[in-house]
Amino acid sequence: MPTTQENWNxxxxxxxxxxxxxxxxxxxxxxxKNDLRYEEFLYGCYECGICVSACPSARFYDFSPRVIAxxxxxxxxxxxxxxxxxDIWNCAQCFSCVRCPRQNNPGGLVTILREVSIxxxxxxxxxxxxxYSRVIYKVMLKGNxxxxxxxxxxxxxxxxPWVQNFSQNMHVWRKAIPMDSIRGLTDVAWRTDRKTLLExxxxxFESGNMEIIKELDESLYDxxxxxxxxxxxxx
Amino acid sequence: MTELTTVEQILERKSHPVTRDASAAPTHxxxxxxxxxxxxxxxxxxxxxxxxxEFTTKYGRMKKIxxxxxxxxxxxxxxxxxxxxxxxxxWLHRQFNLDYHDPTDQTSCTGWNYYASAASNxxxxxxxxxRNFAAAYETGYFPMIHCGTSFGHYKEIREQLVHHKELRxxxxxxxxxxxxxxxxxxxxxxxxxxxxxxxxxFKERQLVDMSPITATVHPACHYYKIVAEDAIYxxxxxxxxxxxxxxxxxxxxxxxxxxxSTWFDCCGFGFRHVLVQRDFTRSFAVLRKIETMKNEVxxxxxxxxxxxxxxxxxxxxxxxxxxxxxxxxxxxxxxQVAALAMGAHPFRVVQFHWHSTxxxxxxDKLGINWQKYWDEFQNDLELIRAGxxxxxxxxxxxxxxxY
Numbered sequence: 001m002p003t004t005q006e007n008w009n010x011x012x013x014x015x016x017x018x019x020x021x022x023x024x025x026x027x028x029x030x031x032x033k034n035d036l037r038y039e040e041f042l043y044g045c046y047e048c049g050i051c052v053s054a055c056p057s058a059r060f061y062d063f064s065p066r067v068i069a070x071x072x073x074x075x076x077x078x079x080x081x082x083x084x085x086x087d088i089w090n091c092a093q094c095f096s097c098v099r100c101p102r103q104n105n106p107g108g109l110v111t112i113l114r115e116v117s118i119x120x121x122x123x124x125x126x127x128x129x130x131x132y133s134r135v136i137y138k139v140m141l142k143g144n145x146x147x148x149x150x151x152x153x154x155x156x157x158x159x160x161p162w163v164q165n166f167s168q169n170m171h172v173w174r175k176a177i178p179m180d181s182i183r184g185l186t187d188v189a190w191r192t193d194r195k196t197l198l199e200x201x202x203x204x205f206e207s208g209n210m211e212i213i214k215e216l217d218e219s220l221y222d223x224x225x226x227x228x229x230x231x232x233x234x235x
Numbered sequence: 236m237t238e239l240t241t242v243e244q245i246l247e248r249k250s251h252p253v254t255r256d257a258s259a260a261p262t263h264x265x266x267x268x269x270x271x272x273x274x275x276x277x278x279x280x281x282x283x284x285x286x287x288x289e290f291t292t293k294y295g296r297m298k299k300i301x302x303x304x305x306x307x308x309x310x311x312x313x314x315x316x317x318x319x320x321x322x323x324x325x326w327l328h329r330q331f332n333l334d335y336h337d338p339t340d341q342t343s344c345t346g347w348n349y350y351a352s353a354a355s356n357x358x359x360x361x362x363x364x365x366r367n368f369a370a371a372y373e374t375g376y377f378p379m380i381h382c383g384t385s386f387g388h389y390k391e392i393r394e395q396l397v398h399h400k401e402l403r404x405x406x407x408x409x410x411x412x413x414x415x416x417x418x419x420x421x422x423x424x425x426x427x428x429x430x431x432x433x434x435x436x437f438k439e440r441q442l443v444d445m446s447p448i449t450a451t452v453h454p455a456c457h458y459y460k461i462v463a464e465d466a467i468y469x470x471x472x473x474x475x476x477x478x479x480x481x482x483x484x485x486x487x488x489x490x491x492x493x494x495x496s497t498w499f500d501c502c503g504f505g506f507r508h509v510l511v512q513r514d515f516t517r518s519f520a521v522l523r524k525i526e527t528m529k530n531e532v533x534x535x536x537x538x539x540x541x542x543x544x545x546x547x548x549x550x551x552x553x554x555x556x557x558x559x560x561x562x563x564x565x566x567x568x569x570x571q572v573a574a575l576a577m578g579a580h581p582f583r584v585v586q587f588h589w590h591s592t593x594x595x596x597x598x599d600k601l602g603i604n605w606q607k608y609w610d611e612f613q614n615d616l617e618l619i620r621a622g623x624x625x626x627x628x629x630x631x632x633x634x635x636x637x638y
Contacts, residue, residue, distance in 0.1 A: 036399050037357060056501050056519050092508060092515075093350040094456040094501035095387070098463065103261065108391075114353030129352050131511045136354050139311075144343040146315035146542075158513060160553030162591035175619050175626035176612070177318045178583065179325060181309065181337045183626045189314035189343075196340045199366055199413045206409045207359035216354055 013071075013079035025081040031116045032072070032080070032109075041108035045069040051097035051106055061090040065097040065106030072109055080113075088113045089128035121215040133220045136213070140224055143192035143200055148174060148185070198235070201228040249476050255295030255468070262464045264296055265397045269419060277403060278396075281368070281420045284377050288432045290467045290479075293459075298467065299422050300432045301379070303333035306371035307426075310382030311343050312542030319586025320545065321381060322632070323574035324426050326584045329633055330577060331436060336376040341367055344385035351506035361392045361402055362409045369415035379424050383541030386425040387461030393419060394462060425458055427480040427540035428467055430569050434487040441488060442578035442638035447600050449491045450572075451534045451564075452481050453524065453548065455541030456501045481540050481569045488576045493532035497523050503551070504543035520551035521560050529561040535597050540569050552592045565594040578635025581605055582612035583627050603637055 017025070032038065051065040052058045058065070068087070071079035091110040098105050117125040139145040148170055156163045166173070170186055177183050181190045204210055205228070214221040239247060257264070273280040283299040292298045305328075313321040328335045345363050349355045371378045380386040396403055396419065407417050430437075459466035459478040469479035472486075477498070485492050503519025505512070525548060528534055539545055545566050552562040567575075571585045581587050581603065587594050598605040615631070618624035 035357070036402060037395060040394070040398065054499065056503060056505075056523070057515075059523070060515055060518060089507065092501060092503070092505035092519075094504075095460040096456060096499065096501055098460055111350070111353055115356060118353055128507070129354075129511075132352055132507065135510065136348060136352060139343055139345050139348045144309075144311045144314070145347060146311040148315055151316065156550075158517065158554040159550045160591060162550075162553070166589070169616075172616050172619050173588065174318075176583070176615055177322060177586065178627050178629045178632040179314075179318070179322050179337060181339055182314045182318060182321070189311045190309050190341075191339045192342060193340050196342060196370070199415075200342050200363070202412055203359060203362040203366065203409055206412065207356060207362055207405070209355055209359040212354050212356065216352075 012074065012076045013082060015078055017078075017081055017085065020081065022077065025077045028084060028116055028120060029075070029077045029080045031120075032112050035112045035115075037108060037112060041105040041112070042069060042072055043102045043104055045073050045104065046102055048101065051100050051104070054096035054099055056092050056094060056096065057090045063087055063090040065091075068109055068113075069100075069104050069106050084113055084117050085122060085124045088117060089125070115212070118216050119212055126216065129216065133217050136217075137220060137224065140200075140204055140209075140213075141197075141227060142188045143197050144189040147188050149187050198232055201232055204228065249474050251474055255291060255293070255475070257295035260294030260296070260464060262294065264464070265394060266296075266421075268397050269421070272397065272419075277417070279372065279416050279418045281372050281377060281418050283421050283424075290428070290432065291469065293464045293466055293468050296464070298428070298465065300424055300428045301377050302429070302432065303328070303335065304376055305379040305424075305429075306336050306338055306341075306374060306376035308341055308344075308367060308371070308378050308380045308382075308385060309337075310385065310542045311347060312546060313381055317542065317545055317568075317586075317589055319571055319584065319589055320542070320568045322584055322586065323568070323570040323579065324381060326574050326579055326632065327430070327433070327437070327570060327577070329629065330440065330635070331433075336374055338370065338374065340370045344382065344388050346382075346384045346388040347506055349388070350384065351510070357395060357402060358405045358409075360388070361396055361406045364389050364392050365396075365406050365410055365417055366413070366415060368418045368420060369410060371420075372416070372418040377424075378420055379426055379429060381426050383425065383455040383457040384543070386423060387457035390423050390462035390465055393423060423465070425480075425540070427458065427569055430484055430540075430573060431467060431480040434484045434573075437484070437573045437577060438487050441576045442635055443576050443601055443603065444489065445572075445576055445601065446489045446491075448536060448597070449493050449532065449534045450485055450536040450538050451493055451495055451528045451532060452485065452498070453502060453537055453539040453544055454478050454481065454498065455539055455544050458540060481538055484569050484573060485538060488572065490572075493534055495528045495531045497527045500524060502539070502544040502547040504547040506543075509543065509547060516547055517551045517554055520547045521555040521562060524548060525552060525555075525564055526561045528564060534564055535600055536572075537564050537566050538569055538572055539566065549590050549592050563592065565590060565592050565597045575637065578637045580612075580632060580636050581608045583615070583632040588612075608636070
């Protein structure tokens with residue numbers, strides 16, 4: 001809803017999501033606030049807008065790191081819920097906003113907000129991450145991502161004929177790299193030892209990461225769990 | 236005397252070298268706390284190996300940059316999509332017979348996943364970093380981080396580990412399961428800081444005259460915006476107002492570094508955006524960076540020092556041609572420029588063929604007969620295709636060939 005003279009509310013936000021109870025919104029807000037990183041990411045807000053002037057997303061979207069810092073500092077539960085459901089996926093995570101004179105880190109607040117949104121299975125986050133499962137699968141299972149075989153012409157048509165040329169020559173180009181750790185590999189960025197991968201799987205299970213994946217994408221969770229558990233059992 | 240306008244006053248003030256005072260820094264330096272944690276036996280503090288050189292960081296703290304005995308923490312994006320970036324870093328080490336280790340017990344920092352999807356948490360991210368640092372410590376080599384995001388991310392995690400005992404306890408519990416100690420390096424070092432430290436040595440071995448080239452610099456956000464106090468600054472470079480890495484190297488090699496108004500802007504990578512919302516990435520990279528450079532200084536090249544920046548600035552230019560935007564600036568990393576200046580093979584080492592914006596005019600301007608080296612490389616590929624050669628090795632690539 002665009003802001004007008006009639007609906008402008010200089011105080012706390014109106015309730016734009018009546019389908020969700022205030023108590024539930026407050027619970028989500030407190031989950032953000034109680035994160036151990038929160039106190040190092042927010043010290044208050046001068047409302048100077050320096051963060052907005054540096055923010056790439058503010059140039060292209062209806063997005064403001066200042067509003068995020070303000071809403072969190074004012075404990076505006078309704079506004080924070082709006083941000084959770086409408087804004088957080090527009091952030092480019094460049095951290096240009098940390099030039100803040102109060103040493104705030106709005107980009108860091110966004111990462112906490114995103115984590116809380118995913119952990120609580122908010123549909124808006126599932127929608128924003130549609131098409132992203134492949135990347136999560138790759139990094140959690142293979143130990144690195146950005147593999148050469150991701151560069152398919154169908155997926156990167158806007159990168160021009162270079163992608164087609166690469167795709168046709170990928171196997172031989174990969175062999176023509178002098179580094180032992182990457183030469184010849186097309187499905188991963190570099191060679192990772194099996195023992196190292198098992199250690200990585202241990203981290204995912206022990207840190208609570210798998211519960212996050214379960215909320216985000218249950219079929220991805222099933223697939224990852226099955227493969228990783230089998231590998232860990234083999235040892 | 237004519238009164239200066241506000242803009243002139245700002246420019247005049249910024250043209251002066253800035254005196255840094257570490258004691259007056261607005262941020263807290265956690266190195267003393269690291270020593271305290273080491274004394275309590277909570278962590279192993281891995282010391283920077285000799286030889287190292289110290290440089291000034293943003294607020295005056297001296298940062299030690301190791302010259303060799305380094306464990307190369309590779310970047311997903313370098314190794315997967317810009318392999319000439321990673322091979323140039325190692326090629327430069329090899330030219331000086333510097334001791335380094337290219338490990339296979341390293342994982343990604345998983346920071347791309349974290350910044351793009353947040354499908355992780357503070358404990359998971361800290362455990363991934365600590366496992367990598369423990370792996371480096373076990374080899375006796377000191378971590379050198381290739382990726383700007385890993386570098387920034389690890390510095391942020393180090394702050395979190397230092398300030399939160401519960402996080403250290405969680406990470407230690409996980410590391411115990413793999414028999415690894417909690418190790419924090421004395422410095423978290425980005426490879427571009429090593430390039431900066433080595434620039435005089437590179438100059439001594441320079442074979443290609445770079446003076447015909449005008450270049451712009453894109454400082455990588457995650458190098459100097461995350462935990463900003465830890466990036467290297469030099470009064471001789473923009474009066475100490477911008478990070479010195481990259482720019483100092485180019486100037487040392489004789490390249491004309493041209494300034495442009497949107498130097499502080501990010502490249503538009505956006506993590507999630509570059510994969511699933513690329514209209515934002517393309518628009519930002521072209522409209523705020525490439526076209527601005529083109530309009531203001533029309534450079535032959537733009538140079539940066541992080542993975543996503545090279546990819547975004549390079550690959551975003553093709554589609555913009557359909558909209559008649561002013562594009563056509565090749566993009567390289569500082570390491571690739573240094574290697575090329577020292578005579579590295581443009582395809583066996585620098586791997587120009589992985590870059591999509593036309594780089595031929597840049598090599599033409601340097602007087603490099605790229606066709607000759609391309610033909611040599613095509614011959615390599617034919618031998619590989621025919622099964623007569625398994626691949627290119629350092630033996631094929633070590634010798635400087637361009638001069």
